[in-house]
Amino acid sequence: MSTEPQQAAGVGQGARPLPDVHAAVQRAPERHREREVVSRARTIKLDGLHAYYGETHAVRDVSLTYAANEVTAMIGPSGCGKSTVVRCINRMHEEIPGARAQGRVLLDEQDVYASEVDVVSVRRAIGMVFQKPNPFPTMSIFDNVAAGLRLSGKRGDVKERVEQSLRAASLWEEVKDRLSKPGIGLSGGQQQRLCIARTIAVEPEVIIMDEPASALDPISTLKIEELVLELKKRYTIVIVTHNMQQAARVADKTAFMLTGELVEVADTDKIFTNPDDARTEDYVTGKFG
Numbered sequence: 001m002s003t004e005p006q007q008a009a010g011v012g013q014g015a016r017p018l019p020d021v022h023a024a025v026q027r028a029p030e031r032h033r034e035r036e037v038v039s040r041a042r043t044i045k046l047d048g049l050h051a052y053y054g055e056t057h058a059v060r061d062v063s064l065t066y067a068a069n070e071v072t073a074m075i076g077p078s079g080c081g082k083s084t085v086v087r088c089i090n091r092m093h094e095e096i097p098g099a100r101a102q103g104r105v106l107l108d109e110q111d112v113y114a115s116e117v118d119v120v121s122v123r124r125a126i127g128m129v130f131q132k133p134n135p136f137p138t139m140s141i142f143d144n145v146a147a148g149l150r151l152s153g154k155r156g157d158v159k160e161r162v163e164q165s166l167r168a169a170s171l172w173e174e175v176k177d178r179l180s181k182p183g184i185g186l187s188g189g190q191q192q193r194l195c196i197a198r199t200i201a202v203e204p205e206v207i208i209m210d211e212p213a214s215a216l217d218p219i220s221t222l223k224i225e226e227l228v229l230e231l232k233k234r235y236t237i238v239i240v241t242h243n244m245q246q247a248a249r250v251a252d253k254t255a256f257m258l259t260g261e262l263v264e265v266a267d268t269d270k271i272f273t274n275p276d277d278a279r280t281e282d283y284v285t286g287k288f289g
């Protein structure tokens, strides 16, 4: 949490966020003007979502829509349930022993928890990028991306798809002459873009990013943010971040969570300048968190 001076103001009376966040919100509209949509992504709708770890009720009755071709940021203090929510979206949550989810997650009209739905197809449609870049350690750059294709049984020209995915992840120019070198030989920021290329290779419709830049240096972080703005032309993007400036820079919508509940979701500039709920204001003005 930043130690910038805090500014108090009544909710709904033009609350002022932390100065850095304020500057990011001011700049954001220019970046969001690029609304060109390359292909139609899909909407995700959470309807009365609850998630548990054994007896722990970690997510409570969250209902929220992630619009197609938009970036939605999930913010809130550590432990409030952001990661749990996003892991419920592609059914990763249920992989944790003792963990379960209740409620509905709709990918357009399809409930991803419906009994007839194949969980592998859910995870292919809803790709995930994690906090720490996790390239397959023994594989080359090329094979890291091709592995995603092979695992998902996608056919077609693997070489071409690998190149397309690396281009889409803004990594091609940096790696095109060293495709057979190990993926783990890349810098942290490059490894994260490699993981994004691997995710893109299987042609998902939604990309979930759980603090994708929190382990990266500022330059690599900016590259990831630029990439997120580019990727939303093709995908629906959900990004968990503890960095409010980042949310202000990349997100069209921001959702604020607290102790397992969704407090508020709205346009990003509203959340940071004029939120409806006093708890949102306290958080975005740095009073806690």
Ligand code: ADP
Binding pocket: 053, 056, 058, 076, 077, 078, 079, 080, 081, 082, 083, 084, 085, 096
């Ligand atoms: P956030 O992403 O906002 O930091 P999490 O979704 O990771 O929050 O955690 C929400 C709650 O669920 C916390 O109370 C956390 O301790 C608990 N929790 C998260 N992961 C596990 C787990 N694997 N086992 C048990 N409890 C967990």
